[in-house]
Amino acid sequence: SYDDVPVERLLYDWNWISLFFNRVNTAMGKNPVYPFTIPPPVVTKLGFVHRVVREASREEPA
Known part of the structure; x- marks a missing residue:
């Protein structure tokens, strides 16, 4: 899971x-795909x- 992984790891x-x-x-x-x-x-x-989305997903619903 990439939940707690920094974006650099995702991009690697x-x-x-x-x-x-x-x-x-x-x-x-x-031809190359990407x-x-x-x-x-x-x-x-x-x-x-990535940080904003990750932090928002951890917040408790109001």
């Missing part, structure tokens, strides 16, 4: 998975959103 796993599928596609003569890298400012924004 995403990078590994996207590289894997890109290599599979390339080996079959296809040919992008996530720039540091986007990582920062994703980290913020």
